[in-house]
Amino acid sequence: MKNKIEIVKNRLSKIILIMLIALNFLCIYLIYFQPKAMSNQEDEYILVIVKQGQTLWEIASEYKPKTIDIRKMIYIIKRENELGSALIKPGQIIKIPTSF
Numbered sequence: 001m002k003n004k005i006e007i008v009k010n011r012l013s014k015i016i017l018i019m020l021i022a023l024n025f026l027c028i029y030l031i032y033f034q035p036k037a038m039s040n041q042e043d044e045y046i047l048v049i050v051k052q053g054q055t056l057w058e059i060a061s062e063y064k065p066k067t068i069d070i071r072k073m074i075y076i077i078k079r080e081n082e083l084g085s086a087l088i089k090p091g092q093i094i095k096i097p098t099s100f
Contacts, residue, residue, distance in 0.1 A: 045095040056086040063096045
């Protein structure tokens with residue numbers, strides 16, 4: 001009777017060990033070999049050179065689609081150009097995304 005209990009314990013510990021090893025491999029795979037998000041479109045931009053007196057609001061209103069609010073367009077432009085504020089300078093090149 002004792003012998004059967006030891007056999008069951010050994011089998012159970014082997015199964016648990018195999019499951020832990022498999023779980024480790026799965027975690028390693030998910031961390032290092034994550035599939036990247038695929039997109040059929042590449043990001044496309046219109047490059048705008050800021051003119052004297054131009055504001056981000058003016059640029060955004062000129063290039064925004066009708067379906068997007070001007071404030072959202074300004075946010076998108078600021079994010080794409082890594083701008084901390086809406087202040088822009090003459091001669092500065094601003095990327096305007098063409099796909100939303």
